Amino acid sequence: MKTVSRVGLGALLAAVSISTAFAQPQARPYDPSAPKTRADVRADLVEWRAAGYDPLDWIDYPCNALRAGRIVAARRAQQAGETMTQ
Numbered sequence: 001m002k003t004v005s006r007v008g009l010g011a012l013l014a015a016v017s018i019s020t021a022f023a024q025p026q027a028r029p030y031d032p033s034a035p036k037t038r039a040d041v042r043a044d045l046v047e048w049r050a051a052g053y054d055p056l057d058w059i060d061y062p063c064n065a066l067r068a069g070r071i072v073a074a075r076r077a078q079q080a081g082e083t084m085t086q
Contacts, residue, residue: 047072048072049068051068051069051071051072051075052067052068052071053065053067053068053069
């Protein structure tokens with residue numbers, strides 16, 4: 001009985017590991033019309049903050065948001081161009 005349960009457990013572990021390998025998210029191009037996950041929104045915020053956007057700077061709000069938006073858009077266009085040539 002011990003051997004049968006070990007074989008069953010091994011088969012179960014193999015099936016789970018194979019299914020998780022196929023369930024990994026694939027790199028996908030940026031699509032602004034696609035629904036966003038919480039991780040997508042956080043990644044966008046990190047990208048905007050790296051471009052100089054400060055959500056707490058309410059004095060320069062429209063200017064710093066527009067500038068950061070242009071920088072993020074340019075970086076994404078550059079990345080999209082690099083992936084298209086490869």
